[in-house]
Amino acid sequence: MTEPSTWEQILDYSNRANPYPLYDELRRRPVTRLADGSYLVSSYAEIAALLHDPRVSSDIGRNPAAAAAGASVGDDGDGQGMTPTFLSMDPPDHDKFRRITMRHFGPPATPGRVAGMEARMTEIVTDLIDKMAGPSRIDIVDDLAYPLPVTVICELLGVPPGDEQRFRVWVDVALQSTDPGLDPETQQKKRAEAGRELRAFMEELVEAHRQAPGTDLISAMATDDGPEGRMPDGQLVSTGLLLLIAGHETTVNLISNGALTLLRHPAELQRLRDDPDLAIPMVEELLRYEPPVHFVPFRTALDDIDIAGTTIPAGASLTLVLAAGNRDPAHVTDPGLFIPDRPNNQHLGFGGGVHLCFGAPLARLEAQIALTAFASRLKNPRLVTDPPPYRPSPFLRGPSHLLIDIDGITS
Amino acid sequence: MRLVVDLTKCQGYAQCAFLAPDVFTIQGDEALTYDPVPDEAQRRRIRRAAAACPVQAIRIDQPDRSEGARHPDGTPGTAAPIEGNGGSFKRSGRIVIVGASLSGLRAAERLREEGFTGSLTIIGEETHEPYDRPPLSKQVLAGSVPSEDTTLPRRREIDADWRLGVAATGLDLAAKQVQLADGGRIGFDKLLIATGVRARSWPNAAEAALAGVLTLRTREDAATLRQLLARRPRRVLVIGAGFIGCEVASVCRELGLPVTVAEAGPAPLGAALGGVIGAIAGELQIENGVDLRCGVRVVSLDGDATGQLCRAHLSDGTTLDVDVAVAALGTVRNGEWLAGSGLASGKWGVACDAGCRAFDVNGLVTDDVFVAGDVSRAPQPMFGYQFLAVEHWGNAISQAEVAAHNMLSSETGRWPHLAVPKFWSVQFGTEIKSVGVPSAADEVAVVQGSVARRRFLAVYGYKGRIVAAVAFNQNKWLEFYEPLIEQAASFPPSFHHVDEPADAQPVPARFQPAANPTQDATVVVTGHYPNERRARLTDRRLP
Secondary structure, three states: OOOOOHHHHHHOHHHOOOOHHHHHHHHOOOEEEOOOOOEEEOOHHHHHHHHOOOOEEOOHHHOHHHHHOOOOOOOOOOOOOOOOOHHHOOOOHHHHHHHHHHOOOOOOOOOOOOHHHHHHHHHHHHHHHHOOOOOEEEEHHHHHHOHHHHHHHHHHHOOOHHHHHHHHHHHHHHHHOOOOOOOHHHHHHHHHHHHHHHHHHHHHHHHHHHHOOOOOHHHHHHHOOEOOEOOOHHHHHHHHHHHHHHHHHHHHHHHHHHHHHHHHOHHHHHHHHHOHHHHHHHHHHHHHHOOOEOOEEEEEEOOOEEEOOEEEOOOOEEEEOHHHHOOOOOOOOOOOOOOOOOOOOOOOOOOOHHHOOOOHHHHHHHHHHHHHHHHHHEOOOEEOOOOOOEOOOOOEOOEOOOEEEEOOEOO | OOEEEOOOOOOOOOHHHHHOOOOEEEEOOOEEEEOOOOOHHHHHHHHHHHHHOOOOOEEEOOOOOOOOOEOOOOOEOOOOOOOOOOOHHHHHOEEEEEOOOHHHHHHHHHHHHOOOOOEEEEEEOOOOOOEOOHHHHOHHHHOOOOHHHHEOOOOOOOOOEEEEOOOEEEEEOOOOEEEEOOOOEEEOOEEEEOOOEEEOOOOOHHHHOOEOEEOOOOHHHHHHHHHHHHOOOOOEEEEOOOHHHHHHHHHHHHOOOOEEEEEOOOOOOHHHHHHHHHHHHHHHHHHOOOEEEEOOOEEEEEEOOOOEEEEEEEOOOOEEEOOEEEEOOOEEEOOHHHOOOOEOEEOOEEEEOOOOEEEEOOOOEEEEEEEOOOOEEEEEHHHOOEEEOOOOHHHHHHHHHHHHHHHOOOHHHOOOOOOOOEEEEEEOOEEEEEEEOHHHOOEEEEEEEEOOOOEEEEEEEEOOEEEEEEEEOOHHHHHHHHHHHHOOOEOOOOOOOOOOOOOOOOEEOOOOOOOOHHHHOOOOOOOOOOOOOOOOOOOOOOO
């Protein structure tokens, strides 16, 4: 038996609770070639450069590793594939569809939407924490970190509150299918079945909103024609699903990773209690220190790329290991320390370049509000198990449950 | 509260516009504008915006934590004590900064950040504290920001003796004194020259004196022009289609005012971008209703009996009824006060080495006189060590930081200023951004995107290597080209990448022979001829 590679160890579930020493090991070589011919990039400067490098494609249809994993578009097993979203497209199509989607979500056309949700987010958080009354054991994931973003994204998109139970199951299956630890056949099968259900769910939703439009984003996308027209229906369905899933799954991890980090750093938790605005820089530090998205897979070199002494050949698949770049000592001082008010915190938590996370402002605001309330309202919170159990995915990393005991809540 | 955004860094991610939508606004695809003096009630949202900025470009007027001695290129370093005097200069030396604008202010802040505790005097001809100029031709003219709201935020206390409203009139290097217009003299141990440039005025003095004829450089200019535009003139005439001229025309159209742009060259922005890309900027103007006339000069301006501008005669034989004429004819360097000082200073600026130390007329580098910002002219290794003057916002800051650092450092601790020049402009909702020196090029190729969509990226080449890249609404890709310029990568680029246009063939970039003395002047201080024993400063009139 050969020793498992650093990358294999990172993918191995047993290292999910603390992959950071493995990232340090990986970063000893900024660019690593894997046995399957794909490349990992793990240092900050190189990742940042590749995120702005037009020779790097995000078109999943061009990616050999995605094809091998059965992850390419239009291949979900029933001959009726999912239309690609701007996430897996290159400019100019990427830019166009991202703009069409952005038109209803943010600037320049709808600048106040996210900031305008602050009061509602606060209300949701207040209600969730009110439910924790009395000395009790709570699960930060189930009781706060999951319900906040899922409620917010459902209200934003116009998903009826009762539907959350329906899509949760399929989303879980779909996310499990991205676990690179699974064999490709199982991945594909799981993706296909979850994909079919989710697509039918969103098709139904789009149609309902087109018949009776509300003020939500799906209604707007289904009925409004901007200067660049409307999205084709198939893509509207995929984009709706992308926003629904990416719009909460990652934020769950951001909030629960944040709560865990604060419980491990009681002095910082106290500072946040004393100064709620500390949450503003703290969320940036969390995005660096414990990012919800650990790597970006399935990017493709369109030409030979010379980087850090290595030539990545044209056609090769690239994985950008954001979480390793975030702790690159060549980029930040004391990368392994959690410093909530770290100045000039430029991190890779949301990626970068034209694909920078679409929902970043939403996630930031939710996490700031949730963590401020977590610090100020929970009396004497203490971790029940450290480390907590983790979700299976190595790239969307976060606790599956985070049990804490509290002495009650302050009103 | 006050804030400023380093738009050289901004890549248009719009995080600020999401999180503080009353303060930050995105125009078109990616062009950011902002309120530099927002209501205090917005502070939390602005803090959110500043924290979320992916390139950390937002500065608020609260003392930032010291960033230590970080080179503007990003290289960390430490200020080494000055040898010979045991660091006493850093403790109790005397530094004088002449020029109280962006560069002077940033240098002062930097000196204090690096631990200078001696006396610091800042001399400024204008009566104002340092203010930011880019908003003057944009938000101030549009009426969204009052001109007095452009004061630059302070990153920290600088504890300086401010001498505002008094010009420096001379420099006595032997006595190490700056002479002032009020007859005073101020002694220094080290001097920073940051006197910048002023607008070149309309050459006919009588016509320039007409009411309604003006230039746009200062806060007062902007306030006056804003008032004139608010009175809804029949037509505005913009003379010259450089950046200021194009931005004024853009605001006029935003305000629904008829505007004619008269440009002597074949296209707008020709000096900065060349005729090929300039023609695209011209199309933007025409699409937005500007009466653009290229290859046309303004022959004369007429006033009425009250001395108010009423008419303009153009070289194409036409006459225009206009109430306002903006002379946007480029700039003049504020170096006259150095005449006779022995420094290598002239109409092309003040020559300095890559460490911002001024040269004297013999080509000797001075020890204690430094230069930064628009008035300086430094050898640029990426462009054959030509002495280039760079009138860009980011350059004013990065040179100020290098100069300040070097004033406090021993010989081995000094930094060179090797930053690749960058500029930006916003016109007609389009963000135009550049890295490198386009005007050094002979060829240009559109390599990404589409000119028809007004979203593209053009790469400039000189003798087979890349010297610049210019983006129209594509600025997230621009940083990829910066190292290619630094490394003299071959032109035209031959790699495959996303969003390749159908035809990326290079064409001649069509730069006109320089009409601007700043581009073509020769500073004969480097001693290329061994038999030349003394340098002579030329006072050559250029066409």
